[in-house]
Amino acid sequence: MEAANEGAALAGATASNVGIRVHLPFEQEVNPFVDESYEHRTFFSRLHHFALASDAFVVVPGGIGTVLELSTIWQLLQVQKMGRETPLILIGKMWADFVAWARSYLLRPEFELTAPEDIEIPRCVNSVDEAVSLLRPHYDEWVRKSPK
Missing domain, CATH: 3.40.50.450 (Rossmann fold)
Structure with a gap:
């Protein structure tokens, strides 16, 4: 997702660059192009949030x-x-x-x-x-x- 966030930032997007993540012990941190981050404990709640926000x-x-x-x-x-x-x-x-x-x-x-x-x-x-x-x-x- 970092590539999408970076592309939006480089294109001069005026809306917030949002990250909707699920907490996993082996995943990296929020990428530097995200303005607003949400973290979920389950894939289900993350997907639900993602669907509602898109x-x-x-x-x-x-x-x-x-x-x-x-x-x-x-x-x-x-x-x-x-x-x-x-x-x-x-x-x-x-x-x-x-x-x-x-x-x-x-x-x-x-x-x-x-x-x-x-x-x-x-x-x-x-x-x-x-x-x-x-x-x-x-x-x-x-x-x-x-x-x-």
Whole structure:
């Protein structure tokens, strides 16, 4: 997450650069680009806080925790516990393959486990530039609703 915080700082972000962490004995300290930090004792409470505080979700390749977070956000969008228009953008072949897996296994004709429109929730792109172009139309709305 340090790279995201650093990028926001270097881009001149005017909003607070927030870190939402879970306490682990082997994790590093808060990175120097974070203005405001929250620490949780459990992954569940951290993910809940993260979901509530976010206007969009951009996922880059990651490990099991990233798969868990992506799946949780995807499900919250699916069951409309977040606005269906909330962007969920997945960057890279790893995620395109993951969505292809979901399409293949969750939409089996003999035992459909989700609806076709649910598979369309995440938008898969190949680059950061493509992700930014999908986020730009939402930017003015986020600025209007952000606290001053």
